[in-house]
Amino acid sequence: MNQPPSAIQVSCPQCQATLSFPRAAAHTTVTCSNCLEDFVATPTTETSSSAVGSSGGDDDALRRLLNPHFDRSSADSEKIRLDGDLDSDEYPVKKKVRVLESGYEFSVTCMVCGTRLDVNDALIGKKVKCPDCHSGIEVRTPPPDRRRAPVHPTESARDDDDYGLSAAANPAVASSPFHSIANDLIANAEKEVAKETPIAPRKQQIPALDALQRAEDSQKATDEQERPNLPAAPFRTGVLKFLIDPLTIARLLVLGLVFFVELEAIQASITTAEGGPQAQFMSVLSRMFAITLGAVFVTNLSVSLLGILQDTANGKDAIESWPDVNFLDWLGEALYVFSGLFMAVFPACALAKVVSLVGAPDVVFWAISIGGSSLGILILFPFLLVSMLESGSPIMPVSQPILRSLRLARSSWVAFTMLSVLVIGAGLCLGAVRVLWSDSAMMNLLVAVLWIVVVALYFRLLGRLTWCCDEAVLAEDIRLEQTSEAAHKSA
Structure with a gap:
């Protein structure tokens, strides 16, 4: 064997x-x-x-x-x-394949999860991370039969046309005897359109600016249509007519009630400040409440009075420009009133401070402060406020049209100043009544409501003055324009 x-x-x-393996299997x-x-x-x-x-x-x-x-x-x-035995006719000898020595690709298998990865010869001797189990796979030199040449993508594979839709030929248009007739009709229509007078293209405009311009034009047209003629006696005719409006009455009553609460909080913070620890604690709480309520009240009151002035200047008797519930919208409008008051009283206060530094007694200091501030509110405040409203800026205290109105409507300015003395005097009298009857709650409530009405009446008169100034300046502009046209025609 x-x-x-x-x-x-x-x-x-x-x-x-x-x-x-058997020895014959070697190599x-x-x-x-x-x-x-x-x-x-x-x-x-x-x-x-x-x-x-x-x-x-x-x-x-x-x-x-x-x-x-x-x-x-x-x-x-x-x-x-x-x-080696496959050399018969039944098993022909395999053809020799060229062995790749560099620049080839091959596959490796993860021994942990069995994932197959494609790598190249540049990674031989290194470790790659399995994308599934994240374990390291050492790349070894593959046998010659496992080496394959790298496959480069063709141009057709980069055009994102996976389904070959771009290669589809356009379907041929079926010929029809009506096509020539339709083409002739289209050509004739194009010739007729070309003969028409070209229409100038509409000037493109930003939608937001276009909307603002249309809103301003509409507002101006509405004001011109609804604004009535100035009464012959603007400071007497219909001055108190705004007080019969139910909405105005309700607004003024609410403002008067809030003003009454504000005064009571201030009085409580002063009277309880000299008591014991508990009273002083209540004084601090009253002071905090008075400051918070006072800031909101003064801002809302300023916007309300400004609405009375503007609606009156536009010829309206029913006040419509009341502040809404958004507190942030009040600040921009109230700034006009705050700025006007500051500019009106600042010169007197500055002069009083300078006199006090020189060595003048306190009586002189308070006399200059109170008297100068009252005079500034009486004379400077109306001019400053109307000028800022006309220029649209709370930091522009002088306006050219308002300066011209001092000459063109000086009678209206004089009449308003005389009436302002009476109104301010009435407000001072109400303040004296409040001091004398400070213990009566009903009297204090009545004084607070009447004081709000007096201030609203002052701004009503200021609105009539603005109306008079606007009419006087407008009439002067029309006269100057007519004179200029007549001079051009005569020349």
Whole structure:
């Protein structure tokens, strides 16, 4: 009986497993039974034929036990077909393939999760991270048959046309006898349109500016249509007519009630300041409440009085420009009143401070402060407020049209100043009544409401003065324009 050839042991370059193959399989392509990867069998050690023969005898005994009719001669004649034996006509010899030495790609398998990755020869000897389990995979040199040339994308693969829609040819237009007729009609229509007079393109304008311009034009047109003629006696005719409006009465009553609460809070903070610890604590609370309520009240009152002035200047008897519930909108309008009052009293206060620094007694200081401030409110405040409203800026105390009105409507300015003395005097009298009857709550409430009415009447008269100044300046402008036109015609 012939002895089988001795076996060789090879190491798989992929999984490093040690495998046994017949000696005839040396330097041929074999498959690893562990990782199922093909590689070239390079022998490392040889196994003696005795070991193989002993194992073969055990196999023969087992086969005889399972099959009593086992024929050993047929089993010995079986041979393993190797790639080197494939040289017959039935098994032709494989063609030699060019082995890539550089610039090739191959695949590696993650030993943890089995994910297959495509790498190139530049990563040999390095580790790559598995995208699934994030474990490191060491890249080793692949066998020649696993190396493949890199595939470069074609131009058609970069055009994002996965379905080849761009290559579809346009369907041919079916010819029809009516096409020529339609084309002739379209050509004639284009000629007729070309003969028409071209229309100048509309000037493009920003939508926001266009809307603002249209709103201003509409407001001016509405004011011109609804504004009545100035009464012959503007400071007597219809001056108190605004007080019969229910909305105005309700607004003034609410303002008077809030003013009454403000005065009571101020009085409570003063009277309780000289008491014990508990009274002083109540004084602090009253003071905080008075400051907060006073800030809101003064701002709302300023906006309300400004609305009375503007509606009166526009010829309205029913006041409509009352402040809304948004407190932030009040600040911009109230700034006109605050700025006018500050500019009116600042010269007198500054002069009083200078006199006090020189060494004048306190009586002179208070006389200049109170007297000068009252005179500034009486004379300067109306001019400053109307000028700022005309210029549209609370920091512009002088306006050219209002300066012209001092000459064109000086009688109206004089009449308003005389009436202002009476109104301010009435307000001072109400203040004296408040001091004398400070313990009577009903009297204090009545004084607060009447004081609000007096202030509203003052701004009503100031609105009539603004109306007179506007009419006088407008009449003067019309006269100058007519004179200029007449001079041009005569020339």
